[in-house]
Amino acid sequence: MRVGLVVDATCDLPAEFLQAHGVRVLPIVLNVAGQRFIDRREPQATQAFYQQQLPTVLAGDHSQPLPVLELQQWLLEELVTEFDYLLCLTVCSQRSQIFEHATQASFGLLQCYRERRAAAGLTGPFAMRVIDSKSVFAGVGLLAAEGVRLIGSGAHPNAIRTRLEQLAGQTCTFIVADDLAHLRQRGFQKGDRSGLLDKVRGAALGLGSLLDVKPVLSVQSGADKPVALSPTFDKSAEKLFAHAARRVAANELLAPQLCLSYAGDLSVVRDLPGFAALEQLCAERAVALQLSMLSATGAINLGRGALSLAYAAPAKAFD
Structure with missing residues (x-):
């Protein structure tokens, strides 16, 4: 059985990793300044977008x-003959309709995939399961990286789906935004101009302006x-790296993966205080550290210079 993994373009993993493991990227439509762009998570296009x-x-x-019918057609043309069982991992359903559209498209495929597979000389059935990551950005990347590892191990696709759904509820994702003026203008959650930012403002009381x-x-x-x-982006990043390092050192990770993404030149991340120590610790503990560009969708919401980090572990207070 040929088992495949498809992720949407918000999934923060290096292009080289996606290509090496045959992970397909579901395009997303970007609407910016009255123009429509298609995001396929191509590094050069993402840099140009920044x-x-x-x-x-x-x-x-x-x-x-993508609209349901357009998404269904993309799956039919790109993946129905390439795989027998397809796992589709999407950004959190509470923040995007991608999960809903992908689910509807998967139902539509049941009515039309047989003819396409027969024309390709394939007689076996095709199955697709859509998984809500319950996360964003590096968190989606974390689950995708673990999905790749499980597929490579030869695990049964139903077992992989069950495992990823379990880990989705235990994925800890963190964000440090550098451009808080951008964050304040937009809000983090589409359609919500107050919730998260009100919490941030409340936490900042007594410490001065949000900026x-x-x-x-x-x-x-x-x-x-x-x-x-x-008081600075570097200090917040250092705190985050130290927190992640403590969890790695304590062997608390539920999957041997740690994902980082950044909206800008990745050399900036490598120069941040605490990154080198975290990278070395991950290598010593056989934890795969994936560093990639933040998705264009992430940049739209968080602004230039935003950092995202994710791992899977039992819930624990930030220290």
Whole structure:
């Protein structure tokens, strides 16, 4: 049985990793400054987006999933004959309709895949299961990386789906935004201009203006909250790296993966205090550390210079 994994374009993993393991990327539509772009998570296109479109992002600009019929056609043309069992991992369903659209498209495929497979000389059935990551950005990447590992181990696809659904509820994702003016203008959650930012402002009371601090934000099972504050981006990143390192050192990870993404030149991340120590620790503990660009969707919401980190572990207070 040929088991495949498809992720949406918000999934933060290196292009080289996706290509090496045959992970397919479901395109997303970006609407920026009155123009429509298709995001396929191509590194050069993402870099160009950071430089050309991101500075023009307005409060109403957003990403959206392909329409159901268009998504269904993409699956039919690209994947139905390449795989026998397809796992589709999407960004948190509370923040995007991608999960809903992919689920509807998977039902539609049941009515039309046989003819396409027969024309390709394939007689066996095709199955597709859609998984809600309950996470964003590096969190989606974390689950995808673990899915790749499980597929490579020869695990049964139903066991892989069950395992990823379990880990989705235990994926800890963190965000440090550098451009808080951008974050304040847009809000983090599409359609919500107050929730998260009100929490950040509340946490910042007594510490000065929102623009004078850089919060570490936690996103778990769709809920978000600030967990730490520092006067600079570097200090917040250092706190986050130290927290992740403690969890790795304590052997608390439920999957041997740690994902990091950044909206900018990745050399900046490598120069941040605490990154080198975290990278070395992961290598010593056989934890795969994946460093990639933040998705264009992430950049639209969080702004240039945003950092995302994720691992899977039992819930624990940020220290």
